[in-house]
Each structure stands twice: as C-alpha cells, then as structure tokens.
Amino acid sequence: MKKLLCTLLAVGSLTVANAQTKPGGISGEMLRDIQKEQQAEPVNRALVNAVAVNSIDALSTNRQNAGALDTYFSVETKKQSITDQKSSGRCWMFSGFNVLRSNYTRQHGDSIQLELSQAYLFVWDQLEKSNLMLQGCVDTGKLPIDDPRVRFFFKSPIGDGGTFCGVSDLAEKYGLVPAEVMPESYSSDNTSKMRSLIASKLREYGLQLRDMAQKDRKQNSIDKAKTRMLSQIYRMIIMTIGEPPQKFTYAFKDKNGKALGPAREYTPQSFYQEVVGGPLNGTFIMAMNDPRRPYYKTYEVEYDRHTYDGHNWRYVNLPMEDIEQMAIASLKDGRKLYSSYDVGKFLDRKRGYADIENFDYESLFGTTFGMDKAQRISTFDSGSTHAMTLTAVDLDENGQVKKWKVENSWGASWGQQGCLIMSARWFREYMFRLVVDKKYVPENILQAAESEPVMVMPEDPLFLPDE
Numbered sequence: 001m002k003k004l005l006c007t008l009l010a011v012g013s014l015t016v017a018n019a020q021t022k023p024g025g026i027s028g029e030m031l032r033d034i035q036k037e038q039q040a041e042p043v044n045r046a047l048v049n050a051v052a053v054n055s056i057d058a059l060s061t062n063r064q065n066a067g068a069l070d071t072y073f074s075v076e077t078k079k080q081s082i083t084d085q086k087s088s089g090r091c092w093m094f095s096g097f098n099v100l101r102s103n104y105t106r107q108h109g110d111s112i113q114l115e116l117s118q119a120y121l122f123v124w125d126q127l128e129k130s131n132l133m134l135q136g137c138v139d140t141g142k143l144p145i146d147d148p149r150v151r152f153f154f155k156s157p158i159g160d161g162g163t164f165c166g167v168s169d170l171a172e173k174y175g176l177v178p179a180e181v182m183p184e185s186y187s188s189d190n191t192s193k194m195r196s197l198i199a200s201k202l203r204e205y206g207l208q209l210r211d212m213a214q215k216d217r218k219q220n221s222i223d224k225a226k227t228r229m230l231s232q233i234y235r236m237i238i239m240t241i242g243e244p245p246q247k248f249t250y251a252f253k254d255k256n257g258k259a260l261g262p263a264r265e266y267t268p269q270s271f272y273q274e275v276v277g278g279p280l281n282g283t284f285i286m287a288m289n290d291p292r293r294p295y296y297k298t299y300e301v302e303y304d305r306h307t308y309d310g311h312n313w314r315y316v317n318l319p320m321e322d323i324e325q326m327a328i329a330s331l332k333d334g335r336k337l338y339s340s341y342d343v344g345k346f347l348d349r350k351r352g353y354a355d356i357e358n359f360d361y362e363s364l365f366g367t368t369f370g371m372d373k374a375q376r377i378s379t380f381d382s383g384s385t386h387a388m389t390l391t392a393v394d395l396d397e398n399g400q401v402k403k404w405k406v407e408n409s410w411g412a413s414w415g416q417q418g419c420l421i422m423s424a425r426w427f428r429e430y431m432f433r434l435v436v437d438k439k440y441v442p443e444n445i446l447q448a449a450e451s452e453p454v455m456v457m458p459e460d461p462l463f464l465p466d467e
Contacts, residue, residue, distance in 0.1 A: 047364075051364070056361070056364070057359055059364055060359040060360050060361050060363070060364040061348075061358070061359060061360075062357050062358060062359060062360045064357075065355060065357045065358055066348075066351075066358075069351060069353055069416070069421060070394075070403070071416065071421070072394065073392040073393065073394045073403075073405055074393070074394050074395050075328065075331050075332055075392060075393045075394070075395065076331075076391065076392035076405070077102065077331060077334050077335070077336050077391045077392065078102070078105070078106065078110050078334070079391075080098070080101065080102055080105065080407070081113065081115060081412075082407060082408070082409075082411065082412040082417070082418030082419075083097075083098070083115070083118075083409045083411075084409060084410060084411035084412075085118075085189075085409040085410070086184070086189035086190065087189060087190045087191065087192070088160050088188065088189060088190070088191045089159065089160030089161045089191065089465075089467030090118055090122060090160050090162075090191075090409075090467075091161075091340075091386050091387040091388070091409055091466055091467055092161065092162040092163050092164065092166060092167065092338075092340075092387045092465070092466040092467075093118050093121060093122065093125070093162070093166070093167060094118060094387075094409035095164075095338050095339070095340075095387040095388055095389045095407075095409065095466075096164050096166075096167030096168075096338055096387075097115075097116045097118065097167070098336060098338075098389040098407055098409075099164075099335075099336050099337065099338050099389060099435075100116065100167070100171075100176075100275060100276060101114045101115065101116060101275070102335075102336045102389075103276075103335065103336075104275045104276075106334055106335070111254045111255060111260075112252055112253075112254065112255075112260065113253055113254060113255045113257070114178070114252070114275070115178065115179040115180075116176050116177070116178065116179060116275070117176070117177045117178060117179045117181060117182040117183070118179075118184065118188065119182050119183065119184050119185060119188045119241055119242060120174075120176070120177045120181075120182040120244050120245075120268070121167075121170050121171065121174065121176065122188055122241060123237055123238065123241050123242070123243075123244050124170050124173070124174040124244070125162070125166065125170055125306055126158060126198065126233075126237050126241075127230065127233065127234055127237060128170065128306055128307040128308070128310075129158045129159070129306060130157075130158055130198065130202055130230060130233045131226075131230055131307075131308055132303070132305070132306070132307065132308045133153050133157040133158060133202050133206065134202065134205055134206060134209055134226050134229060134230070135226070135308050136149075136152075136153040136303060136308075137150075137153055137154075137205075137206035137207075137209045137210050137213075138209050138210075138212075138213050138222055138226070140153070140210075141209065141210045141212070141213025141214055142213060142214055145210075148457075148459075149303075150210075152303065152458050152459075153206060153303075154203055154206060156199075157198075157199045157202040157203055157206065158195060158198055158199050158202060159195065159465060159467075160191050160195065160465075160467060161464070161465025161466055161467040162306055162465050162466065163286070163313050163340075163387075163433070163465065163466055164284070164286065164338045164387075164435040165281075165286065165305065165306070165310070165311045165312075165313060165314075166305075166306035166310075167280070168280035168281050168284075168311070169281070169305070169306055169307050169310035169311055170306055170307065170310075171272055171276065171280065172272070172279055172280060172281060173307070173310075174244075174268060174269075175267065175268025175269040175270070175271060175272040176268060176271050176272045176275055176276070177244070177245060177248060177266075177268050177271055178248075178250050178271070180250075181245060181248045181250060182242060182244060182245060185240065185241050185242050186240075187240035187241055188240075188241045188242075194236070194237075194240045194241075197236065198233060198236055198237070201232065201233060201236070202233070205226075205229040205233075208225070208229075209222065209225065209226060209229075212225060244268070245268070246267065246268075247265060247266065247267050248265070248266055248271075249263045249264065249265050249266070250263060250264065250266055250271070251263035251264070281311065283437060283438060284435050284436060284437050284438060285316055285435070285436055285438060285441055285445070285446070285449045286313070286314060286315045286316070286433065286434075286435050287315060287316055287317075287318050287322075287323055287326070287433065287434045287435075287436060287445075288315040288316070288317055288318070288384075288432055288433050288434075288462065289317070289318060289319070289320050289323055289373075289431065289432060290317050290374075290377060290432075290462050291372075291373050291374040291377075292374045292377055292378055292462075293317050294317070295317050295318055295319050296316070296317070296318065296444070296445070296448040297316070297317055297448065297451065297454060298314060298315065298316045298317070298448060298449055298450075298451050298452075298453040298454065299314070299315050299316075299317060299453055299454050299455075299456050300312050300313065300314040300315075300453035300454070300455055300456070301313050301455070301456055301457070301458050301460070301463045302455060302458070303458060304458050304463055304465075313463060314453055315433070316445060316448050316449040318445065320427075320428045320431070322442075322445060323431070323434050324401060324427075326434065326436045326440050326441060326442075326445075327339075327390055327393065327404075327434060327436070328393055328395070328401075329440040330436060330437065330440045331390070331391070331392065331393050333440070335437060335440075336389050336390060336391050336407070337389070337390040337434055337435060337436060338387060338389065338390075338433075338434070338435035339387065339388060339389070339390040339406065339431065339433060339434045339435070340384040340385075340386060340387040340388070340431075340432055340433040340466045341354075341384065341385070341386055341388065341422075341430050341431050341432060342382045342383060342384065342385050342386075342430040342432065343385055343386040343388070343420075343430075344385065344386075345382065345426075345429075345430050346358045346359055346426060346430075347420075349414075349415070351415070351416075352408075352414065352415020352416040352419060352420050352421060353415075353416075353420070353421050353422075353423075354420060354421070354422045354423065354426045354430070355422070355423040355425070355426045356423070356425055356426050356429060373429055377461050377462055378461065379461075380461045382430065383432065383461050383462050383464055384432040384433050384462065384464065384466055385464075385466070385467065386466060386467060387433075387466035388406035388407060388408050388409070388420065389406055389407040390404065390405075390406050390434070391405050391406060391407050391419070392404065392405035393405075400424075401424040401427070402423075402424055403421055403422060403423055403424060404421070404422045404424070404427050405419055405420065405421050405422070406419060406420050406422070407419055408420050432462065433466070
C-alpha cells in the first residue's frame with residue numbers, strides 16, 4: 001500500500017512538472033519540497049484522523065478556559081425581552097430598536113413591555129435602498145460600466161445590512177409601529193430570495209436609467225421612469241413583507257400583557273414621537289476603532305447610507321480606551337448602546353462567551369496566527385460583521401474592565417439567555433463600532449466628530465454593513 005502511494009505521488013509530481021510552465025505556479029520541484037516538509041515533520045496520524053471527522057472548534061477547545069462563567073456584572077442596565085432576527089441581516093435594526101425601547105421604558109416605567117416592528121421599518125429600508133441604487137445609476141450614468149462607482153451600485157444593489165444612522169434616518173422619516181401591529185412575515189425573517197429577486201430587477205432598471213442619462217433625456221422623464229420602477233419594487237416589497245399601516249390603535253402593556261391604559265389611535269409618526277420624543281439625528285456620535293488610521297479624526301463614506309437624502313456613515317476614529325470610557329459612562333447612567341463586532345472570532349456559541357483563549361488553533365495546526373488588529377482589518381481578515389446591544393460591564397475594585405455583556409438578536413434560547421458575555425481582551429480586539437449619546441462624550445471627541453471628514457472608499461474593509 002505504501003509503495004502504491006509513493007508511486008501515485010511521484011506520478012502526480014511528474015504530471016505537475018510536465019503541465020506547469022508558467023513561473024509562479026506550483027512546479028513539480030515545488031510540490032516535492034512541499035511534500036518533503038511533511039515527511040520531515042510527520043503529522044500525528046491520530047490527530048489527522050480526529051480532525052477529519054470532528055469540528056475544528058471542538059478539537060481546539062481550550063479546556064482551561066472552559067469552566068463556569070462568572071455572570072455577575074457590577075454595572076448592568078435593566079433586562080428586556082430578547083428578539084430574533086432569524087435568517088436576515090437586520091441586526092443593525094434590532095440593536096437600534098433595543099436602544100430605543102430601553103430608553104422609553106427607562107423614562108416611563110420598567111414594567112412596560114415594548115417591542116417595535118422591524119418588519120414595518122424594513123419595508124421603507126428596502127424601498128429607500130432601491131431608490132438610492134437607482135438614483136446612483138442616474139448620477140453615474142455617463143461613467144463607464146466598469147467604473148468603480150458604477151460597479152458599487154450594480155454589485156450590491158440592495159441588502160439587509162446597515163448601521164444605526166439607518167435607524168435614525170428611517171424612523172424620523174417614516175415613524176415606528178409596535179411589533180403586534182405589523183408582525184414579521186416569512187420573507188422578513190428569511191430575506192435571501194426576496195433580496196435576490198429585487199436585486200435582479202434593480203440591475204435591469206439601473207441599465208435602463210443609465211441609457212436614459214447617456215442619451216441626455218430630460219430630468220423630468222428620468223424621474224417619471226424611476227417612479228414607475230420604484231412602484232414595481234414597492235409592489236414586490238409589500239407582497240413579501242406586508243403593507244405598512246397608516247394608522248392603528250394601540251395600548252401600552254406591562255410584562256404580563258395587561259393594558260396600562262386605554263387604547264389610543266396613532267400614526268407611525270405620532271407613535272415615533274411617543275416613543276422617541278424628538279429627532280435622533282444630532283443626538284449621538286458614531287465611534288470606531290481603526291488602528292490603521294490616525295485617531296481623533298472623522299471618516300465618512302459617500303453613498304454608504306440607507307436613504308439618498310439621508311446621512312452617510314460617519315465615524316470618529318478613537319482608541320479603545322476612549323470608547324470604553326464612553327460606554328462605561330452610558331451604562332452607569334442606565335443607557336444601553338448600539339455596538340458592533342466581529343462576532344464569529346473565538347466565539348463559544350454553546351456558552352455564549354467570546355474570549356481570545358477559547359480555542360487553541362495554533363497548537364492544533366502547529367503554526368501561529370500573528371496578525372494584529374490593524375493587519376486583520378487591512379487584509380479583510382476581520383471587521384464589523386454583527387451589531388448587538390451593549391448592556392453591562394463588570395469593573396474591578398480599581399475601575400478596570402473585566403468583562404462586558406450584550407443583548408443579541410438570535411433568540412432567547414441562545415447563549416446566556418439570549419445574551420453574550422465578552423472578555424475585556426476580546427472586546428479590545430474584535431469590537432469596532434459604538435453609538436454614544438452626546439451627553440456621555442468628552443468635549444475633545446465632540447470637536448473631532450464635528451471636524452471636516454476624510455472621505456474613504458465604500459470598498460474599505462471596515463466600512464461594510466452590520467448584519
């Protein structure tokens with residue numbers, strides 16, 4: 001058997017040597033050197049067999065780090081019901097709504113049970129993103145089809161992802177409704193097919209609008225054509241998600257479902273005023289930690305927004321120490337925060353615990369993974385992938401952070417009763433964005449946030465939507 005295996009390897013190497021002629025490819029000589037390395041450091045056969053039939057995480061679990069979790073937090077906001085985004089990329093909306101409803105119940109009584117309709121705002125999110133794509137095709141209509149900006153619109157014409165500025169722009173414009181008034185649909189919970197079909201239609205319409213722009217059609221005729229197109233897109237959206245209500249009757253309830261007063265008639269806009277109380281835009285800053293770039297400067301991405309007439313994603317870049325201090329100040333005052341992370345890294349899903357020593361991949365594969373945070377961002381190895389609601393921090397007797405906790409949107413049965421605990425060291429490595437009310441932001445950071453932004457490309461590794 002061994003003789004046959006060696007013969008096959010030799011034939012394989014000979015085949016490579018005969019077929020490979022271009023420099024830079026794997027030549028027969030290179031392949032022999034690669035295989036020789038394996039013979040010089042033979043891999044344990046039992047380990048090979050184990051890796052072949054087990055999950056990598058199961059085999060690399062660090063048992064010394066797998067003990068019982070400390071679930072005590074010295075600073076913790078009030079608990080609220082856990083939501084579930086199902087098979088959708090709307091974590092930004094779920095996290096943003098967690099903040100809004102927490103702020104409301106904090107002011108009006110912790111006994112109030114409030115859940116907001118993600119399906120309602122998702123209708124307007126998808127319509128607004130469709131308009132953003134189509135108008136972008138008009139704006140760039142005379143550029144070549146392979147121009148980077150044109151490709152930006154056609155590559156991803158619509159998606160589920162976003163950031164907190166999407167919540168603020170959309171909710172201010174369209175209002176809010178309770179979850180029971182407009183519940184989730186199959187397609188709002190499972191967005192892939194709906195998104196795929198709408199994307200195809202948008203690409204088709206985008207080509208038509210480019211053609212009109214190139215032929216110098218009058219703006220009025222382009223606007224009419226785009227309106228007809230959006231009418232069809234809107235039809236697809238409401239058929240799959242549902243038609244948003246223009247008015248409704250609702251009574252606030254306690255956690256046992258008992259009405260706290262008589263039902264009132266609302267519009268989505270008046271309900272927004274009841275829950276939020278005023279404009280969101282202008283009340284917060286969005287901070288990020290990007291060690292590739294200078295700190296205390298503001299960065300912005302053109303066209304990375306939810307609505308054409310809304311706000312681009314705009315972040316002030318800060319050291320983790322500043323981000324942590326703002327988060328602690330907010331949590332001490334009972335205010336939850338929108339935050340986002342590279343949640344899949346070193347995540348123990350069964351325990352709902354994220355720590356850089358949960359898994360020992362280096363020992364398993366006999367190598368190291370040596371990139372720092374800046375290098376991981378630059379090479380697309382790490383970035384903001386998922387938004388969650390920061391709810392608690394545990395401080396030692398000297399005020400140093402021991403661990404953090406977030407409300408997730410993967411259902412109440414996941415992790416720590418729907419929550420995730422993060423070690424302080426994991427938080428520094430894999431936390432990227434934080435939305436903070438301005439009342440908790442130091443003056444020097446407020447000034448930096450108001451400075452002229454540095455414009456960056458939408459393809460930047462760290463300016464991808466939270467999902």
